[in-house]
Amino acid sequence: MSSVNVGSIALCDFVARMLEQLHVPGDDARLVADSLVWADLRGMPSHGVMRMPTYVGRIQSGEVEPRPDLTVDRRRSALAVVHGGRATGQVAFDRAATVAVEMARDAGISWVAIVESAHAGAIGYFSQRIAREGMAAIVVAASRPTMAYYGARSAGVSTSPIAMAVPASDGRVLGVDMATAAVSRGRIKLHRLTGEALAEGWAVDQHGRPTVDPERASIPQPLGGSKGSGMSLLFECLANVMGGSPVIQPSLTGTLNRHVQGGFVCAIDIEAFRDLGAFTGDVGALADAIKSLPPAEGVDEVLLPGERGDRRAREQQRSGVLLREATWAELTELAHELNVRVPASKEVT
Amino acid sequence: MSSVNVGSIALCDFVARMLEQLHVPGDDARLVADSLVWADLRGMPSHGVMRMPTYVGRIQSGEVEPRPDLTVDRRRSALAVVHGGRATGQVAFDRAATVAVEMARDAGISWVAIVESAHAGAIGYFSQRIAREGMAAIVVAASRPTMAYYGARSAGVSTSPIAMAVPASDGRVLGVDMATAAVSRGRIKLHRLTGEALAEGWAVDQHGRPTVDPERASIPQPLGGSKGSGMSLLFECLANVMGGSPVIQPSLTGTLNRHVQGGFVCAIDIEAFRDLGAFTGDVGALADAIKSLPPAEGVDEVLLPGERGDRRAREQQRSGVLLREATWAELTELAHELNVRVPASKEVT
Numbered sequence: 115m116s117s118v119n120v121g122s123i124a125l126c127d128f129v130a131r132m133l134e135q136l137h138v139p140g141d142d143a144r145l146v147a148d149s150l151v152w153a154d155l156r157g158m159p160s161h162g163v164m165r166m167p168t169y170v171g172r173i174q175s176g177e178v179e180p181r182p183d184l185t186v187d188r189r190r191s192a193l194a195v196v197h198g199g200r201a202t203g204q205v206a207f208d209r210a211a212t213v214a215v216e217m218a219r220d221a222g223i224s225w226v227a228i229v230e231s232a233h234a235g236a237i238g239y240f241s242q243r244i245a246r247e248g249m250a251a252i253v254v255a256a257s258r259p260t261m262a263y264y265g266a267r268s269a270g271v272s273t274s275p276i277a278m279a280v281p282a283s284d285g286r287v288l289g290v291d292m293a294t295a296a297v298s299r300g301r302i303k304l305h306r307l308t309g310e311a312l313a314e315g316w317a318v319d320q321h322g323r324p325t326v327d328p329e330r331a332s333i334p335q336p337l338g339g340s341k342g343s344g345m346s347l348l349f350e351c352l353a354n355v356m357g358g359s360p361v362i363q364p365s366l367t368g369t370l371n372r373h374v375q376g377g378f379v380c381a382i383d384i385e386a387f388r389d390l391g392a393f394t395g396d397v398g399a400l401a402d403a404i405k406s407l408p409p410a411e412g413v414d415e416v417l418l419p420g421e422r423g424d425r426r427a428r429e430q431q432r433s434g435v436l437l438r439e440a441t442w443a444e445l446t447e448l449a450h451e452l453n454v455r456v457p458a459s460k461e462v463t
Numbered sequence: 464m465s466s467v468n469v470g471s472i473a474l475c476d477f478v479a480r481m482l483e484q485l486h487v488p489g490d491d492a493r494l495v496a497d498s499l500v501w502a503d504l505r506g507m508p509s510h511g512v513m514r515m516p517t518y519v520g521r522i523q524s525g526e527v528e529p530r531p532d533l534t535v536d537r538r539r540s541a542l543a544v545v546h547g548g549r550a551t552g553q554v555a556f557d558r559a560a561t562v563a564v565e566m567a568r569d570a571g572i573s574w575v576a577i578v579e580s581a582h583a584g585a586i587g588y589f590s591q592r593i594a595r596e597g598m599a600a601i602v603v604a605a606s607r608p609t610m611a612y613y614g615a616r617s618a619g620v621s622t623s624p625i626a627m628a629v630p631a632s633d634g635r636v637l638g639v640d641m642a643t644a645a646v647s648r649g650r651i652k653l654h655r656l657t658g659e660a661l662a663e664g665w666a667v668d669q670h671g672r673p674t675v676d677p678e679r680a681s682i683p684q685p686l687g688g689s690k691g692s693g694m695s696l697l698f699e700c701l702a703n704v705m706g707g708s709p710v711i712q713p714s715l716t717g718t719l720n721r722h723v724q725g726g727f728v729c730a731i732d733i734e735a736f737r738d739l740g741a742f743t744g745d746v747g748a749l750a751d752a753i754k755s756l757p758p759a760e761g762v763d764e765v766l767l768p769g770e771r772g773d774r775r776a777r778e779q780q781r782s783g784v785l786l787r788e789a790t791w792a793e794l795t796e797l798a799h800e801l802n803v804r805v806p807a808s809k810e811v812t
Contacts, residue, residue: 189571189735189736190570190571190572190735191540191570191571192541192570192571192572193571193572193731193735193736195736221539221540221541221570222538222539222540222541222542222574223539223541223542223572223573223574224572225571225572225731227736250700250701250705262759263753263756263765264766265758265759265762265764265765265766266753266756266757266758266759266762266765267756267757267758267759267760268756268757270752270753270756270765271753278694278697278701279697280697280700280701280704288696288697288700289697290690290693290694290696290697292687292690292693292694296687314663318759321759321760322757322758322759322760322762323759323760337686337687337690338641338645338686338687338691340766340768341639341641341686342687343768344639344641344768345627345639345641347637347639347749347753347767347768348627348628348629348637348638348639348768350749351599351629351637351746351749352599352627352629352731355629355742355745355746355749356599356731356733356736356737356742357736358736358737358741360745360748360749362749362752362753363745363748363749363752366752366753366755366756367752380729382542382574382701382705384705386538386539386542387538387542387544387576387705387706387707388705388707392707393704393705396704396709396712397700397704399709399712400696400699400700400704400709400711400712403619403711403712403715403716404612404615404619404620404696404715406715407612407615407616407617407619407715408615408616408617408671409614409615409616409671410611410614410615410616410667410670410671410672411616411670411671411672413614413615413671415614416612416614416615416619417613417614417689418696419689419692419693419696419697
């Protein structure tokens with residue numbers, strides 16, 4: 115597959131202008147664009163600008179509100195629910211992160227549930243933001259059934275991702291951002307494009323039988339069998355059910371037939387426990403100890419969670435973002451539809 | 464392998480009396496015994512009474528204090544640190560759960576870090592207890608390096624388990640209790656006894672090479688590669704580092720050479736978000752919808768997380784606990800050493 119290279123600032127601006135054409139307010143449009151380009155910069159195209167045709171379609175169909183009636187319902191000093199009013203997920207999760215940080219600054223900890231919003235992009239974007247405020251963060255997103263429930267033939271739970279992050283020394287952040295699925299749906303789609311076989315344990319076909327054929331793969335398998343589907347089921351309880359808007363059960367019984375995503379944000383003010391510098395120093399020393407582990411045979415370097423993505427982002431901030439040609443063609447077509455000028459791009463083969 | 468059958472109440476009493484002989488106070492001894500027998504009842508022998516020789520050895524060597532100087536350091540209205548003073552893990556985690564429930568009753572949420580305690584048994588024991596108080600629970604334990612860090616030749620992180628639980632309708636609890644490893648070390652040991660090959664992806668040998676040979680298997684692999692070791696690394700940060708007593712880094716650099724386990728307990732009072740009955744009703748409906756999913760080919764019944772364990776516990780509460788003969792022989796020997804009368808057992812072949 116050939117690719118194109120686009121400057122990250124131009125790409126962000128381009129995506130934001132398309133959203134503005136659909137009446138998304140400027141700040142919200144830039145937030146969504148920044149979240150998508152952030153994922154592309156880090157080498158996670160499945161959560162990058164390739165989502166734009168879907169995002170645009172949802173705004174055009176009314177599933178997502180460009181100017182949502184988003185409300186924050188504060189319960190106790192440390193608890194709140196963000197009712198998204200069908201907001202883009204980025205707008206709802208960003209508001210939740212802001213409220214969570216503000217509440218944790220007073221109470222030491224906070225928990226903000228998010229309901230009735232849409233796809234939030236890569237949720238590591240929000241956990242990293244909270245970590246940069248000197249707090250520990252746990253962020254979970256929970257959506258409709260898209261993943262095999264362990265032992266079931268059909269999708270029963272969501273690929274519910276969890277992101278956790280803590281601040282480390284020298285302004286670094288140590289964080290994970292992972293699905294409860296063995297593989298993302300985006301990766302299966304990518305294999306369909308290239309024809310490459312899937313790995314064992316990644317997906318099942320429509321009869322619930324494991325398959326490595328990307329054409330026959332219907333849905334991803336949960337991470338570690340019952341572990342991944344169990345985590346995902348509990349995340350639905352801790353996110354959408356706790357927030358008062360269940361998603362999985364009404365989807366399975368056919369009473370909910372539109373895209374919706376909820377989640378939660380938990381922030382902990384590290385200074386409530388320890389001096390922040392002492393904490394980040396210990397995290398930095400831990401990271402150094404992990405980096406010093408002897409690599410396994412055939413491995414060049416032991417990597418910290420997120421390290422590869424950090425490096426890729428630094429490179430691509432300088433050199434431009436590499437996008438698949440098919441993604442770029444879709445964006446270009448969308449731009450023509452929305453009457454937005456397409457930025458310069460270089461073909462890379 | 465043949466087995467023996469022992470009544471669960473007699474078994475619990477037996478284990479408690481051995482601990483009392485080592486100067487563990489009666490209530491603490493019964494708590495540890497109850498936690499171990501709880502795991503055996505549920506069919507998790509790796510966290511059951513087979514741990515007793517190790518527990519006893521740690522008390523005898525001074526690694527674990529039978530009468531610890533355990534302190535609760537309350538930080539904010541919703542945050543505390545339990546300093547275990549080398550307590551048995553069950554005693555420290557039980558105190559943390561009690562404090563967490565009490566704090567969450569006021570603040571809506573609480574986070575209690577646990578440091579300087581020992582192996583806590585199956586941590587689902589504590590998340591289930593919190594759920595029965597009408598709260599959602601997240602419990603994590605974090606210990607010394609026992610699991611391969613992804614890409615490294617040697618152990619770099621702990622098999623850090625996470626347990627989550629919420630109350631469901633009819634007094635039920637929906638919960639998961641899982642290691643961040645692909646498999647427990649106890650299960651590898653069990654395969655060594657039976658000679659049965661390990662599954663692919665479970666363990667690596669001393670060179671960091673994947674192996675299915677239980678004799679060559681040195682340490683478990685992380686769940687889902689970088690996902691499991693990333694989660695475990697973050698749990699060390701959220702538990703021991705946040706509580707001010709790092710475990711992994713000093714273990715890797717050789718300055719910490721004794722058994723130690725920390726963790727955290729997070730409790731959320733569901734009534735701070737919603738009517739508890741409405742919540743448990745929604746969780747019950749979700750559980751029913753999952754049970755109604757069509758089973759995959761070759762699967763008889765779709766199971767909820769913990770369902771098999773719940774059933775096994777109900778059966779074994781009536782019929783007695785099945786223990787491996789080797790476990791029973793070790794306990795019997797220990798009892799003779801400690802001058803404790805061995806309860807009646809039936810051989811089962």
